[in-house]
Amino acid sequence: MKFITKLFAVIQTLIVVGVAFSAQLAYAHGEKAQQPALRMRTVHWFDLELSTAKLDVNEILVVKGRFIPSESWPHHVASIEDGSAFLNIGVPGPSFVRLETRINGTPGIRSTTFKRGERYDFVVTLKARTPGRYHLHPIVNVKDAGPMIGPGLWVEVGGTQADFQNSIKTLLGQELDLETYGFAHSVGWSVAWIALGLLWFGYWLTKIPLIMPRFRRVSALGENADDMITARDRMVALGVLLVTLMLIVGGYIYANERWPITTPLQTGKVDTAVLEREPSPVMVRMDDARYRIPGRSFRIALTVTNHGSSPLSIGEFASGGLRFINAAVQQVKPRDADDLVASDALRVEGGPIQPGKTQQIVIYADDAMWETQRMTTMISSPDAVVAGMLFFFDAKGRRYPVEISGPMIPLFGGY
Structure with missing residues (x-):
């Protein structure tokens, strides 16, 4: 028994070391994973720069650069002109908060369309959230094609996570901490739905025979599945359905009463201005x-x-x-x-x-x-x-x- 315990501990150690080693190898240059055709023929990135390579939590980082969608865009890849595209910054985890994006002076808060062969100058303003050393990439996400990853830049964030502040003021003058706002409601609704699901699942676990024996009886013996459902089963199902509908309707009414003024999710698109081409000799x-x-x-x-x-x-x-x-x-x-x-x-x-x-x-x-x-x-x-x-x-x-x-x-x- 002791030998098995030690062997299990050794295997666990090897797994942890292997995962850590592989994570270290993949720590930088996530663009390596993309095919050369995607890297060479989708988006050309250049003039990338950071306002600083070292900063502390709550400080501002500005990422600037330019990109040109390739005229030689692959035919088998969804076009950057036909679908929706979105400029973003790729970084491991929620390490930064994106405050603003400007593309050729146009706000980049929504999806847009980029034209092949045109140049786009972008400025992304970030706020440091989590201490660490990160490999930051500009990314253009293209609908039905995925992310087109740009070159990586190293950023080091110091300070303490507990000092991070992410508060806003609403139109009604209310101060909100976006780090914790709505968390209690999320937990409450999650617990309610999980409890209802477990109640429903638990009821059927009490039935004799259980699920698999019932399945075998229907498939192998040819019994009628409807005959196994009792009147009590139907009453319980009706009760669970009513509770579900009450939670949905009640939650909707409560939300409208509690938050009468809301902003809907932004699903529209924005037209990004095209820069006037400079004459080239x-x-x-x-x-x-x-x-x-x-x-x-x-x-x-x-x-x-x-x-x-x-x-x-x-x-x-x-x-x-x-x-x-x-x-x-x-x-x-x-x-x-x-x-x-x-x-x-x-x-x-x-x-x-x-x-x-x-x-x-x-x-x-x-x-x-x-x-x-x-x-x-x-x-x-x-x-x-x-x-x-x-x-x-x-x-x-x-x-x-x-x-x-x-x-x-x-x-x-x-x-």
Whole structure:
């Protein structure tokens, strides 16, 4: 007996350690779980920033950024234009309270529709609620498609949970604590329905024979199920039905008397304003895209036309939340060890593009992130289409983002 007890304790310990270890591995970068086609061809995120990376409970955190729904949105994924979409912030548990969302200046309190190829600037205001270290992600939830997860940012919240305050003032001037408001009513109604359910279930448990013997008698012996229901059973069922209806009607009347002024749940949609497109001097066509599996290298051939008056250079290629930087054009340092930025992993052949010229450009995005971030499974995609954002810079440092997309060919040897 002692041996069995010790063995059980060891098994429990191993299970706890295993769960803790797996949770640690999954602590960051939840976007890894999404298919490369979703990460590369749904929403392009860029210019993400936090007002601060460290704050205390009750302090404000502002998340800013931009995103562009891809022109190459997969056909098998519900469209961001046809259904309902909602911008949110993904973080483990109720760690923050969302106070306000603005998308191109429009309040983001309701569902909306985003147009492919348009840029959306967003500002989300959060209030820290629970101490801890969190990996925060911007998310666009799309009806019938699910969440489109953006790159993660680390946030550390200090302080004490007990100090958190989340109170509001109603139109009638009443002060409410949203952390506890309505909790007693929720508990009371839950207890009432559970008690009624247990009463109903308990009555049938007292019947002889019980449920399974009755089922066997009906199915195997061919007895009439209705003959097993007695007059007393019908009276009890009628009594439970009447109690149920009384609770429903009584609760409705009580709620109307207790809270005569209410705000209905907001189920409408809002039209998000579209920003006026800034004139861009660059036109890009993807001619060829190849991913070399052994070297974890992405090669893209482009035809670029510069209609501007200043030479243009490619400073960054971003795809699926990964950023590949051309260090000769711009300097970008990762925020931390988990920031998906390769500071000097973009090699450009054929640039810069002179004004009024059309040039053939080849870029190489070489880094282990393709594999460590599980993007290599794009080679098994049914349509083998990839997409990403190129960021061009002119001589004055002005930036011009352009989306590129097209079919990709996997290579198992050299280019």
